[in-house]
Amino acid sequence: MTVHTPWLEDLVDALTRVTGPGPVSLHAPEFTGNEWTYLKDCLDSTFVSSVGQYVDQFEAELAKLTGAKYAVAVVNGTAALHVALELSGVQRNDEVLVPTLTFVATANAVKYCGATPHFVDCETSTLGMDVERLRMHLKRISEIRDGQCVNKQTGQVIRAIVPMHTFGHPSDLEGLVKLTHDFKLVLIEDAAEALGSVYQGTHVGVFGRFGVLSFNGNKTITTGGGGALLTNDERLAKRAKHLTTTAKRAHPWEYFHDEVGYNYRMPNINAALGCAQLEQLPKMLQEKRNLYERYKKSVGKLTGVTLLKEPEGCRSNYWLQTLMLNGVHQDQLTAALEFTNAKGLMTRPAWNLLHTLPSYTHAPRMDLYCAQDLVQRMFNIPSSAALGRVL
């Protein structure tokens, strides 16, 4: 079926020089440390569920790693986003600025609050929000009334902004912090993909009111399913813990729940896996950097294909390595996906842009031309840490 396409054969050659022969997955987890030991300890102690020392330990280690004062472990990144939005005061009929280039959970969490995502374009160097163009957009469509940013076109309050650090590359956080100040927005960082990523010397996830992490099976480290909230605010940390644990007040035996809470607890058995995985993180981050260097050397010689580099001043976790097609190959994404996958190299396009999904076609937005261009040209290539290991 596939016509003879020398450039695709060259691409597969370049990739397999790094990955070895296929099949190669996009991102495989690895359990080569204390995973067995900690899981067995959970079984032996019978503490597998919502009470247990691994949850506390995992939270403490996440706080230490990221520099956040507090971390609250939850059942997944979507739950963390939901609670971060609720505790940022997002309510029914508010709007929340969300990238169109992100996983659907970022927008869904806004919907869970009864609010509407307002889609923001990205820029090419970080794949994150284009802060300067967003600023122009907000100047045009919003005004500050009573200390709140109001969308003049919809009459709704734009309450918060949720930049996402795409594939682990930090967004323009300096610009975002300034923007949120100028437009009275609450900043929540969707760092689901960015554990280990550093912006100008500071770990991402701690620049706003909340940061959100994910430990899904496809992430740099995994707890099976899991997520966490990061915050520097003690009151918000306590509120997050309370709200995610059914809002039950502490008491030796009474079941008094003082508000409508959620069952978003991370089970101890999943936290145990997380503790063991965190021990491996420094090694994996190094390996993922090595993998970038290997790909650069190998793919760098090809024309019409560019490997995405971490943004200036940042240290990316390189969660997923990304190729951009340009020049003569810029229209050939489908061919590239089909050819590489047929050769056993698992490659994936970015997400369908959220403003194109049925649930969000009527949501407010700025001009999204950059994301529209990029998703037609970019795709992720095999990115497991093991591929960067020096053997």
Next chain:
Amino acid sequence: MTVHTPWLEDLVDALTRVTGPGPVSLHAPEFTGNEWTYLKDCLDSTFVSSVGQYVDQFEAELAKLTGAKYAVAVVNGTAALHVALELSGVQRNDEVLVPTLTFVATANAVKYCGATPHFVDCETSTLGMDVERLRMHLKRISEIRDGQCVNKQTGQVIRAIVPMHTFGHPSDLEGLVKLTHDFKLVLIEDAAEALGSVYQGTHVGVFGRFGVLSFNGNKTITTGGGGALLTNDERLAKRAKHLTTTAKRAHPWEYFHDEVGYNYRMPNINAALGCAQLEQLPKMLQEKRNLYERYKKSVGKLTGVTLLKEPEGCRSNYWLQTLMLNGVHQDQLTAALEFTNAKGLMTRPAWNLLHTLPSYTHAPRMDLYCAQDLVQRMFNIPSSAALGRVL
């Protein structure tokens, strides 16, 4: 501090004759089967997250055990309730009939849909909904308009009813099925506590549109955190699977989500634990029956204390054993809780009645006198399967 109370000393003697010396927990999980083997298999195969054979296997085994045509594993019982309500058409400003005597999740899940719980009283033999008094209440306050049950006092549609099988004892399902037919209500069974419980020869959870199970750490079997939906309707089962897995349409690489879904997937590692636990269930159910018999023999001689028996025509899983104080001791619940816990026997009252919680004080309700009486007199005593083991 505690005054000399011979009846409480007699009670503790009677309990410890069964449990042995304390400390004894209310309900401890046990991992004496293939739990470690299956967890280790997850790690070795690297399938710990949302894709993996144990999720499929767990669902198939739950369906087989309960007789439901389909089971969909999710992240916990609360999530299962939420999705069951949404797929039953419960929407903003609806009302849902919910017992006041239940864990807070039953009502919270209604709130997540933007609807309001409408509280129902229980009766003494099952601790479940009092169907006859509920029927009188509905006759008085509701009318059928266009095939829907409308609360004449609030003007809102009463869309569904969620009976909960308290401590594993099946509610009056025959009466409930007839009531839902007469009043045009969708029946969702909250069987979170009732895995293994049988009503007139049929496992609970399959009498209505959905049944909901929980595998929290305090339940008869545990997955750390987990739950499931049961249904006999193929279309609803597919809808439930779709909605709980981010509503992503199947495609080799596209991320097309056709509605606002949820990240409610049960991770494979938790399902692996569940598969091993399910193998132990028949043995545990027998041990929990033995424990009832032991307690009956031991506590049966006391006056003013009655052990709760499974309802007529039912086979209860005896998840939690329950004592009722009556006669001279009916006002002494706090003393009983304090004394037994001080002696190392973990005992617990029932939940604070939901209509008394701040979130629900203004919710509609029927007269709730039976539940109000019972919660002042009943408490759960140590109930682990291991306590019923013949050694």
